[in-house]
Amino acid sequence: MSPLRRRLLFGIPLAVTVAAGEGFYIILRRMQENQYDPHALPSQLIGKRLPAFTLPGTNGMQGFANTDLLAPAKPMLVNWFASWCLPCLQEAQVLNQLAQTGLQIWGIAYEDTAPNLGNFLSTNGNPYTRLAADTSGLTAINWGVYGVPETYLIDKTGIVRWRYAGALTPDIVASTLDPMLQHYA
Amino acid sequence: MKKLLLVLALLPMLALAQTVTRDGITLTQAQETRAENIGDQLRCLVCQNESIEGSSAPLAKQLRVIIRQHVIAGDNDKDIVGFMVQRYGIFVLLKPPFMRLTYLLYASPFLGLAFGFLFYWLGRRISASPPAPLTPDDRARLDELLK
Numbered sequence: 536m537s538p539l540r541r542r543l544l545f546g547i548p549l550a551v552t553v554a555a556g557e558g559f560y561i562i563l564r565r566m567q568e569n570q571y572d573p574h575a576l577p578s579q580l581i582g583k584r585l586p587a588f589t590l591p592g593t594n595g596m597q598g599f600a601n602t603d604l605l606a607p608a609k610p611m612l613v614n615w616f617a618s619w620c621l622p623c624l625q626e627a628q629v630l631n632q633l634a635q636t637g638l639q640i641w642g643i644a645y646e647d648t649a650p651n652l653g654n655f656l657s658t659n660g661n662p663y664t665r666l667a668a669d670t671s672g673l674t675a676i677n678w679g680v681y682g683v684p685e686t687y688l689i690d691k692t693g694i695v696r697w698r699y700a701g702a703l704t705p706d707i708v709a710s711t712l713d714p715m716l717q718h719y720a
Numbered sequence: 721m722k723k724l725l726l727v728l729a730l731l732p733m734l735a736l737a738q739t740v741t742r743d744g745i746t747l748t749q750a751q752e753t754r755a756e757n758i759g760d761q762l763r764c765l766v767c768q769n770e771s772i773e774g775s776s777a778p779l780a781k782q783l784r785v786i787i788r789q790h791v792i793a794g795d796n797d798k799d800i801v802g803f804m805v806q807r808y809g810i811f812v813l814l815k816p817p818f819m820r821l822t823y824l825l826y827a828s829p830f831l832g833l834a835f836g837f838l839f840y841w842l843g844r845r846i847s848a849s850p851p852a853p854l855t856p857d858d859r860a861r862l863d864e865l866l867k
Binding site for chain 2: 540543544547574576577578579646672673676677678679681682
């Protein structure tokens with residue numbers, strides 16, 4: 536056996552194994568740092584306007600339609616949540632802090648009831664400028680929402696620029712949301 | 721006459737017997753089979769490794785209802801699957817379509833085979849050709865040495 540063939544015979548499997556190990560290591564490290572979620576789906580709405588919908592307000596707040604989101608004065612968030620959703624509870628403080636910075640956040644309550652929503656908002660604060668109710672969950676399907684919470688960033692031309700599935704954390708706000716808000720300001 | 725009337729009155733029940741109700745939607749057996757066939761191809765977004773037909777997640781139930789409503793409305797399979805892909809992306813398809821993103825995936829069995837052949841070729845042993853037969857001189861010398 537020539538030395539080159541011998542080297543290839545041992546070298547190729549070694550290189551493949553090392554590359555695979557490196558790949559798994561990167562994936563696991565990014566998962567640990569919350570930078571990668573293997574279950575997250577890319578939103579089909581990125582780069583597009585929202586599909587047509589009109590949702591009624593709830594708990595004394597004004598509802599909204601897709602036509603209200605065609606040209607916001609500043610980039611803003613639409614946050615899907617529910618009073619029955621535990622990650623939404625963790626996210627509440629982050630949303631409250633964001634609202635205090637002057638960022639507009641419009642909420643859509645997913646398959647929820649007014650009394651439960653009232654309790655949730657009085658306990659955890661209300662960061663929403665407008666609050667609509669998707670009681671049937673059908674608007675959520677048209678958006679491609681597959682769980683709560685989900686947060687959408689709408690730019691000044693009404694185009695969806697970013698979607699985050701899961702509870703927003705201070706890390707994600709600092710690493711992703713803040714730069715995007717500046718970029719589209 | 722009475723019996724005939726009774727039979728006639730009961731005839732529509734035959735048709736009713738062939739309808740199925742799933743998730744609150746009533747449809748004929750043929751429509752239900754079609755709907756199940758579509759749902760089997762689609763991934764439940766919540767559980768991610770179950771089909772929409774097989775999942776008990778509330779979202780999967782809503783999607784089953786939507787599929788059945790489209791089936792009753794007479795939409796074809798491609799449009800119904802397209803409805804889901806438009807909202808959730810190709811991830812919703814349990815069988816990934818053949819496209820740029822999936823070329824490597826579909827090529828992987830052939831790549832594996834090619835690697836197999838490569839290693840077979842690299843690892844093959846060349847059997848050394850037998851030495852040339854001895855000349856009469858060599859044989860005489862060998863005989864001398866072996867004495």
